[in-house]
Amino acid sequence: MNELIGIKQIxxxxxxxxxTVDRVLHDRPGVSKTTREKILAIIKETGxxxxxxxxxxxxxxxxxxxxxxxxxxxxSNWSYWEVPKKGIDDAVEELSDLGILVTYFxxxxxxxxxxxxxxxxxxxxxxxxTVPFFKExxxxxxxxxxxxxxxxxxxxxxxxxxxxxYFIRQNSYDAGRVAGRLLHGLVGEEGLYFVFNIITDRGxxxxxxxxxxxxxxxxxxxxxxxxxxxxTINHSIGGALGINEELEKxxxxxxxxxxxxxxxxxxLIPKILEAHKVSNVSVVGFDLHKDNLECLRNxxxxxxxxxxxxxxxxxxxxxxxKYLTEDDSSDLNIDIPVEIIVKExxxxx
Amino acid sequence: MNELIGIKQIxxxxxxxxxTVDRVLHDRPGVSKTTREKILAIIKETGxxxxxxxxxxxxxxxxxxxxxxxxxxxxSNWSYWEVPKKGIDDAVEELSDLGILVTYFxxxxxxxxxxxxxxxxxxxxxxxxTVPFFKExxxxxxxxxxxxxxxxxxxxxxxxxxxxxYFIRQNSYDAGRVAGRLLHGLVGEEGLYFVFNIITDRGxxxxxxxxxxxxxxxxxxxxxxxxxxxxTINHSIGGALGINEELEKxxxxxxxxxxxxxxxxxxLIPKILEAHKVSNVSVVGFDLHKDNLECLRNxxxxxxxxxxxxxxxxxxxxxxxKYLTEDDSSDLNIDIPVEIIVKExxxxx
DNA sequence: CTGAAAGCGCTTACAG
DNA sequence: CTGAAAGCGCTTACAG
Numbered sequence: 001m002n003e004l005i006g007i008k009q010i011x012x013x014x015x016x017x018x019x020t021v022d023r024v025l026h027d028r029p030g031v032s033k034t035t036r037e038k039i040l041a042i043i044k045e046t047g048x049x050x051x052x053x054x055x056x057x058x059x060x061x062x063x064x065x066x067x068x069x070x071x072x073x074x075x076s077n078w079s080y081w082e083v084p085k086k087g088i089d090d091a092v093e094e095l096s097d098l099g100i101l102v103t104y105f106x107x108x109x110x111x112x113x114x115x116x117x118x119x120x121x122x123x124x125x126x127x128x129x130t131v132p133f134f135k136e137x138x139x140x141x142x143x144x145x146x147x148x149x150x151x152x153x154x155x156x157x158x159x160x161x162x163x164x165x166y167f168i169r170q171n172s173y174d175a176g177r178v179a180g181r182l183l184h185g186l187v188g189e190e191g192l193y194f195v196f197n198i199i200t201d202r203g204x205x206x207x208x209x210x211x212x213x214x215x216x217x218x219x220x221x222x223x224x225x226x227x228x229x230x231x232t233i234n235h236s237i238g239g240a241l242g243i244n245e246e247l248e249k250x251x252x253x254x255x256x257x258x259x260x261x262x263x264x265x266x267x268l269i270p271k272i273l274e275a276h277k278v279s280n281v282s283v284v285g286f287d288l289h290k291d292n293l294e295c296l297r298n299x300x301x302x303x304x305x306x307x308x309x310x311x312x313x314x315x316x317x318x319x320x321x322k323y324l325t326e327d328d329s330s331d332l333n334i335d336i337p338v339e340i341i342v343k344e345x346x347x348x349x
Numbered sequence: 350m351n352e353l354i355g356i357k358q359i360x361x362x363x364x365x366x367x368x369t370v371d372r373v374l375h376d377r378p379g380v381s382k383t384t385r386e387k388i389l390a391i392i393k394e395t396g397x398x399x400x401x402x403x404x405x406x407x408x409x410x411x412x413x414x415x416x417x418x419x420x421x422x423x424x425s426n427w428s429y430w431e432v433p434k435k436g437i438d439d440a441v442e443e444l445s446d447l448g449i450l451v452t453y454f455x456x457x458x459x460x461x462x463x464x465x466x467x468x469x470x471x472x473x474x475x476x477x478x479t480v481p482f483f484k485e486x487x488x489x490x491x492x493x494x495x496x497x498x499x500x501x502x503x504x505x506x507x508x509x510x511x512x513x514x515y516f517i518r519q520n521s522y523d524a525g526r527v528a529g530r531l532l533h534g535l536v537g538e539e540g541l542y543f544v545f546n547i548i549t550d551r552g553x554x555x556x557x558x559x560x561x562x563x564x565x566x567x568x569x570x571x572x573x574x575x576x577x578x579x580x581t582i583n584h585s586i587g588g589a590l591g592i593n594e595e596l597e598k599x600x601x602x603x604x605x606x607x608x609x610x611x612x613x614x615x616x617l618i619p620k621i622l623e624a625h626k627v628s629n630v631s632v633v634g635f636d637l638h639k640d641n642l643e644c645l646r647n648x649x650x651x652x653x654x655x656x657x658x659x660x661x662x663x664x665x666x667x668x669x670x671k672y673l674t675e676d677d678s679s680d681l682n683i684d685i686p687v688e689i690i691v692k693e694x695x696x697x698x
Numbered sequence: 699c700t701g702a703a704a705g706c707g708c709t710t711a712c713a714g
Numbered sequence: 715c716t717g718a719a720a721g722c723g724c725t726t727a728c729a730g
Contacts, residue, residue, distance in 0.1 A: 357707075400707055
């Protein structure tokens with residue numbers, strides 16, 4: 001880079017006013033073909049790059065970038081969705097000088113997702129960040145947003161939709177494969193393996209399934225004959241804590257055991273193990289839930305996989321803003337790394 | 350936040366000109382005590398926050414933020430130091446609109462560090478980013494920079510210095526503890542453990558020592574009697590590949606074995622194991638060196654710990670810039686998380 | 699189709 | 715000690 005070239009230099013070189021240069025830069029009408037081409041040539045030659053800061057400075061005051069965030073309502077004692085929200089708020093703070101306005105909307109199920117999505121689309125909004133828990137309703141939102149030329153960015157979960165869409169989420173299939181690797185390292189080839197799907201009536205289970213598939217794939221690829229038992233417990237009807245006859249049968253086996261919990265509820269496992277009086281069990285779960293971290297510190301859980309929810313929220317806002325202000329969509333599809341947490345590195349997170 | 354308050358609003362409320370408000374905001378002389386206090390009160394009341402973007406816009410053109418980066422010269426086939434450099438360049442690109450100028454300086458040993466440091470200090474520079482490989486010379490640089498009121502930020506390694514200093518680095522002691530946890534999970538309590546310090550004449554070994562200490566501490570805390578053998582190999586005099594008598598003795602033992610390599614040279618281990626015809630060995634090493642990654646994919650290395658060198662470089666520039674332009678030092682001390690890499694999550698990095 | 703002016707919020711000379 | 719003006723690089727009305 002020599003001296004930075006600005007709109008003023010371009011104008012001088014093209015012997016036009018900066019207004020005309022601006023029109024060309026923004027593909028606005030009202031410029032003769034010849035001047036437009038002349039200016040475009042000079043832009044190319046000089047390698048002009050817009051100063052995004054100067055550009056935002058005046059726009060910031062006139063029209064902010066307006067982003068709607070439609071996420072699950074934070075409910076239980078541990079509200080997973082408080083965490084991405086924290087990241088979102090941090091990003092908004094960072095971008096405040098550049099003019100940004102984020103409005104939150106909340107859903108609890110498919111119906112409220114649908115009605116809130118409708119509300120969002122009625123508003124004057126530049127972009128939408130949401131979570132694709134419900135396939136049909138997500139498709140509907142995506143289609144309508146497309147009509148309004150409003151981009152949609154999905155967080156947390158990836159599902160197959162009718163139109164191509166942007167996703168910032170961890171690859172749950174890969175996360176399951178990592179879990180397989182970790183558990184196999186602890187339990188060995190002679191062990192017994194369990195996948196615990198500890199679900200509730202209200203939760204979404206797309207990630208759970210993908211994680212389970214990845215886990216099984218790991219064993220299928222590397223150790224063909226490993227037995228894997230799938231256990232599904234509905235936690236909302238009080239399951240998980242009492243004696244489970246199916247489990248009892250398996251737990252009598254003396255071989256070392258490995259349990260993979262496909263969501264954040266691995267902190268329930270120690271109680272189950274206690275009820276069944278089994279030991280020699282290794283556990284891998286998800287998410288840095290406070291109770292999970294406590295189990296990790298007590299050596300009751302051995303690995304946790306972090307989806308970096310705060311980072312997901314933060315980067316969603318930054319990426320959407322970058323897209324809306326600089327027309328740069330390169331950060332709208334992000335694979336969150338599968339982060340492995342043990343007792344000795346958990347305090348840094 | 351109501352409507353954002355600007356310097357203009359403050360001026361109007363205080364019945365002064367914006368110039369005077371500016372003088373107060375920057376603690377510049379030439380304002381009477383009474384007006385200064387009046388303005389300060391209004392600033393407090395209104396919760397005024399400077400618009401960093403507007404502020405940088407004109408400064409960017411007049412005087413850029415000048416940062417000197419003094420790092421080891423990239424030498425061997427795999428140049429570790431190319432990686433933080435990549436992060437640095439990314440950050441510079443991102444901040445280019447705000448006016449930043451980074452100049453690189455390189456050292457190969459204590460002498461060139463000293464002479465380059467002297468060169469850096471002679472230049473008109475706002476901040477220094479460097480690596481504290483040499484204690485005495487680092488102290489000297491830190492002291493002289495302090496006299497010039499130039500902040501110094503150290504990357505990669507932490508050592509005890511005479512003055513308090515800023516560090517962005519992974520806690521190597523914690524990294525060693527994590528390595529202990531990982532290796533113990535694979536090898537178990539009945540295993541034999543080895544620490545391999547594969548050094549060269551030119552390399553720095555501060556991180557190696559801290560990692561070894563953390564590793565031993567893990568076992569000391571959790572499993573008092575575990576035997577750990579320390580092996581030091583000088584790779585620059587051709588060590589590491591032939592038969593090593595000390596090792597031969599240990600490797601005859603039939604117990605499962607775990608090897609912790611305290612730096613990036615774990616890719617040499619498979620060759621050593623082959624020479625000694627030992628199997629049933631688990632290996633944990635550092636850094637996503639291409640050869641290490643290949644061993645990871647071949648199941649010859651089981652875990653790698655990533656120091657995130659690119660992120661270190663990126664965040665060093667961002668943090669230094671934030672400090673220099675907004676007087677915010679909060680990001681100048683960062684603990685890089687101990688990132689655990691296995692075969693199944695290495696492609697994301 | 700094109701230009702000239704005003705302004706984004708702040709900073710820097712310069713004038714009094 | 716204080717104010718008024720010019721400017722950072724770009725955008726937006728408005729005038730012709």
